[in-house]
Amino acid sequence: MSLIPAIAALLYPEILDLFHFLVGVQGEEVTAASWALAEMALVAAFAPTAIGIALAVSTTDVVADSYESQTRARRLALATVATPALYTMLGVMQALAGSRVPDEAAWAVLWVAAMLLLMFAPVRRTNVDQMVHSGGLRVAHGVSALILVVFVAFHLTNHLLAWKGEAAHAAFMNAGRRVYRSDIGEPVLVAAMLFQVFSGIVLAWRWSAVRSGFFRTFQIASGFYLAVYIAGHMNSVFVYARAYLGIATGWDFATGAPNGLITTVGASASSRTTRWRCSL
DSSP: OOOHHHHHHHHHHHHHHHHHHOOOOOEEEEHHHHHHHHHHHHHTTTTTHHHHHHHHHOOOOGGGGGGHHHHHHHHHHHHHHHHHHHHHHHHHHHTTTTSSHHHHHHHHHHHHHHHHHHSSSSOOOOHHHHHTTTTTHHHHHHHHHHHHHHHHHHHHHHHHEEEEEEEEHHHHHHHHHHHHHHHHHHHHHHHHHHHHHHHHHHHHHHHTTTTOOOHHHHHHHHHHHHHHHHHHIIIIIIIIIIIIIIOOSSHHHHHHTTTTTTBOOSSHHHHHHHHHHOOO
């Protein structure tokens, strides 16, 4: 039972591959039945996240002797919540390393290692009072989150303006970049992101040591997810796009041009890239 979330995560790449198979290649006519099945595949892609949260909530701490095994199972379930962001990050790391290993194979090795680590690693009992009164770390985590909320609100608005076209998207983005890419704004934003990752992992790890209700579990799961999501996005933008490819992270980067986000292409490297972005 405790391995079900990890098994669901192992199947995640196959779900994405099925989706791309159903929508076909660019320029190919797709039947209504294929589109319907493709939509079902996208819904199924949420399975690892949903199963992870559900099983993290359902674990109990009734039997004292099984505290360690229950904590391991809960943490493994919470780790699977980050499946989409982790798969994207793995793909980018594969490209940076020039790896010829298929993403699916690397993903399988990663999750087998995660299962072994989390199922057999020693578990230290957490003092609940210490966990609840995390003091300054929780406050600092909240302050860094406020900085990111402002940026994310702008960022999502920028994405929504894509409905009005590339010009509107670029104009709004360039206005914002005067602040968040300035000599002061960018270091502050990067520091807030890195601290959010670090503090989120620490707090989520502490709170995952005991059973919680749905709301608290969802909050803890968000810590696992956002730690991977933020780190993966920073790696994609700062390392992969700016340093490795030397390209601007504007309209073309966001939409996957020239091939787009949905349809696959013949070249394996480009196909891999579209799968990453579709999994975000």
